[in-house]
Amino acid sequence: MSMSPRVLINSALILLLALVPFIAEMIDDSFYVGLTTRILILAIAALSLNLLIGYGGMVSFGHAAYIGVGAYMVGIGAFHAFEDGVDWMLNGYVQLFGAIFGSAVIALVIGAISLRTRGVYFIMITMAFSQMLYFTAVGVETYGADDGLSIYSRSDMLGLIDMSNENSLYYLVFFSLLILLYLMHRLVGSQFGNVIRGSKSNEARMRSIGFSPYKYRLVAFVIAGTIAGYAGFLMANLNDFVSPDMMHWTRSGDLIIMIVLGGIGNLFGPLYGAVAFLMLEELLSSIPLTIGGLRVGEYWQLLFGPLLIIIVLYARNGIDSFLPGKDKRS
């Protein structure tokens, strides 16, 4: 197997990511480890949403809700361990199970209802469901309501992984992403993936050859929600904080932006997109230009909004279209 330029570029990115903690140590700035951990967690969430939007044509606008569910499992666990002395709730494996199982069940319920609808109705009903979860979190006073919940102690992984060590958390996230990239690669190439992608382009044909698109879509919806729940588990450990804001519909919008930035329906697209999104945020908000006493960077969304429109209008295949060669599966 010869290496195509695309595979080379992807490999170089992965290699670079593998070295981030070493590079940060060399330049003596651990800020970059935290930032990159954040990027990779968002890449995991975007990767899962890409299964729905990119491969399945299901534009879910409530994906941040599952991140929130996963994150709250860590927050609630730490809260009860700290406040009421319920030690087992600090157990990272219990929290992880809660995050994965909880987000899977919620995705199953939301998916079962939402997938009865199509197109713009689907966009809106998924958005509405995520708002329901958002308002639930805002309404529950015990867990901080809209102020959120500080996490005083990260998930206890029984000595296997030290979550409070920034580097080991980074590598947990990094290897999670690698494994999920591989699994996603296998998934979309399998018969299951073929049905999902086939239903996107021609649902009637899938039905006539004997597949029920609804069931396949629902399974994809649950898989995507579960992975996002796992991303939430990681995110809570990184931030030491959960709040309803994580599930707000605009956070779901950010995830969609990442997918489109990176190139839709492409295995590595969400990773490039998450990198590009947070880099743009960092770069635009640190523009040193000052006009009339106003620092331009402070109003970075004034630039980011129109930039988004320009990307949609003129570069809709995202970063992927700038890479040489073609991704087989897109």
Place this chain on the structure above:
Amino acid sequence: MNWLLLLEQVLNGFQLGILLFLLAAGLTLVFGIMDLVNLAHGSLYMMGAYFCATFTGWTDSFLLGALLAIPATFILGILVEVIALRNLYARDHLDQVLATFGLILFFNEFVRLVWGPIGLDIPLPAFLNSTVEVIPGVPYPTYRVAIILIGFFVAGLLYAIVSKTRMGMLIRAGASNREMIGALGINIKLLFTLVFGLGAALAALAGLMAGPILSVEIGMGDGILILTLVVIVIGGIGSIKGAFIAAIIVGLIDTVGRSFLPEILKLMVAEDSAATAAPAISSMLIYILMALVLAVRPQGLFPPKGVGR
């Protein structure tokens, strides 16, 4: 149960419903005719309120401020359509959602830059800052009555425009078959631009009327946008009648639910768990309603006739 409070809350519900209808009408016209999902509709609502606050400050008259804010937002809407959205009609919904999401980011930041991070107040004029007795012995703020009356008036006007005038005929024709009315020699680009401007003006009307009772602040359009989306999805996208009925239903359920749900819950569960659960559940009521409606009728309650989708 306190019947006077219930009556007051029903009126408040109508008033929220009317505001939602003004927003939903614009959103559903734009979607029904141009097939454009415009998430930035809430931003036009916000801009309408900020324009009104500014013009009211300049002219010292809420009425003049309102009369200036509507055409100003109409023009802003037309600019947005011409500059950013015109090229998106042929694109899929995902592109439209993203580009209009970009507009939301832009407008929220724009307002922060121009008007600062702290919200504005629109003072009520003296002649509206009083109460009237809707039924003997029940005083109700004049201003809220005015909102309800203006809302019904505008709904009637909109109905007349859409069903009786030439522009309305073109709008309806455009909704069922875009290519055909273009082929008949109608300037469809201009028609779309005008309809978008009309939607913006309606959003501005809602925003400036909400201004004195809610606060005029950054992001005020984002929350109500979601409510409006719920309204048009329940009503059936593209149907003005559906939007009207759904807006009133959503307005009533949301308002009445918020004030009476704690009481109702107390009858069923322990008092302190009712007090905890009530705020969350009452914010969720309309989303539960939407899920129920869509589970039974995926096309909404009143899907428009003749719109193929």
